[in-house]
Amino acid sequence: MTGSSVSQRRPLAMNIVIFGLLAIWIVLAAFPFAWTVWGSFKVEPDFFSRQNWMNAITGPFTQRQHGAPFTGDGYYGAWVTREFWRAVGNTAIVTVSVTVISLTLGTLGGYALARSGHRYAFWILIAALVFRAMPHITLVSGYLLPFFQLNVWGVLPTTIIVLVAINQPFTLWMLHSFFLSIPKDLDESAMVDGCTRFQAFRRVIIPVMWPGVVTTGLFSFLLAYNDFAVTSMLLSADNQTMVPKISSFLGSVQEQGNVMFAVAAVVSATVPLFILVLFFQRQIVSGLTAGAVKG
């Protein structure tokens, strides 16, 4: 570890370079978000100003049209006029269901994979690795025809099941490596005391597995929340979640000249992610590095 003793001996020029680079990176990473949030409270001629980008900051057109430098018109238009709230509700249903079901199936399967020394457990993991690497959109054309025939296309439950299945390989890998770090003796001694395998799992493993489950749950949530390929192809127009809704929004609002609805919708969809990072930063970082540091 490069402790403080080393950092104190660093020359000033070096410090300036380091802080300069980091400052540039922070601006690159954070500025687009700040800019869009700020701009979402303006009218279109300000945010997409042809004359002067300073308009987006001072907002002369917003001032003229609404008598104030900020307006909630974009949000009103998106949420109420264009019924973005419906997409928000659908997103909530989809993400919560996907996370809960993925974790329930994943903990059982991951536990079995971690405790089984059989060769087929290895092959299941390899298959999961290949499935994890495949672009989701390659599977979509395989879903459409059967779903049309069974008449289950376009509704939320189908999409939830598909997202759970797509998410399983990743959930299995992550929870399996997490269960490997829980000592085998723990559940084995419970079984010596007369528990069945499932009782041992329920009474001994479940109480100590929460940190791993929370981290895996975060990533399952992100997958369901961020998905565009599957949700846009499998949901009908009135059942859309946020991301496909925003994309279908774009075509229609750009024709009518109110891009600000889309900007407001984009900002609305970003807020939950922001809060997620704020509260679960540690878990996200540990989840990202879990596979890496061991591998």
Place this chain on the structure above:
Amino acid sequence: MPHKTFFAFILPSLIAMVLFIALPIVSVVVQSMHVEHGRILVSVENCQPFGGCTTETRVDTAAMAQLRAEQPMGQFNGFGTYLNRGHLAVNEIGAILANNTGLGDIVSRIYNLPFYKALSFTLVFCFVVTPLAMGLGFIIALGVNTIPKMLKGPVIFFSLLPMIITPLIGSLILYWMIQPNGIIGANLRVLFDDPTLSLRQSPVLTWLSLLFYGVWTNAPFSFVVFYAGLQTVPADTLESAMIDGASRWERIRYVVIPHLAPLATFVALVQLMDNFRVFEPIVGFSAEANATSLSWLIFNDLSGDALLFGSAGATSVITIIGVIILLTPVLIRTWREFNHKVV
């Protein structure tokens, strides 16, 4: 663990994966061997009381519906779809190779075939974005490792945002900024003193902005992994290198980088696979005129009015083969490790 218990535990996830991943792959392969039915035409004679009779050819919808119900997959085409102009374009490539005016001509004509256009962007995106994002991530990680503890939290927080953000939304946010009337686009015009400059006007500029987006969104992952790796660099080795008179750069070159090398392979493989599926930024940047990707081709086949299952299936199969090729090093390593453990 006995076989029975194992399968009792894993059965639900296994069923989910077989039904919704394995079977769809089979279905995609089968579909790729079929094409849509040709249209059944009928001649209808329209006779009017005074105008005489005219014959009109139209599509026989009843017969079409019956045929579709009988064979929903379409008619069998074998590998025809793979080889046609929209995919591997074997005949067209043959013609180009047989009759051309030099290497530049070959390259540009092959590039104009839709599949090769998408493939070239996908590969360029993979192999340009991955190393650049890793390099940037490594530099940020080195920087963050040296700043006071108090600042690390906020820096990590802001760094995570570009990666966590929904890809479509992230690309829209950047796209709005680089439009000619957005802040970056407008300032680029001032900077280059060119009032007509638009990042969408040429393939090169579109590619550059997409690659920029790729680096922006991929760098945080490398940063986080490398930062975690830096915490495990052995302090003794660093100290002894210092005593031996190694400069700052030499310590990074000969101690830190070799220590992080296994991590770097991991990051590279994960990011190559993720970048191979590049899709959302093309939709977000409305870049399909100048840049397409394999995933975008599939999406495009499926999202139009005519659902081209055969064509989408063929592109999907080729994409899956590409992913498996990228994945081979990981598979070989996992296989070796497993055998090691058993023996």
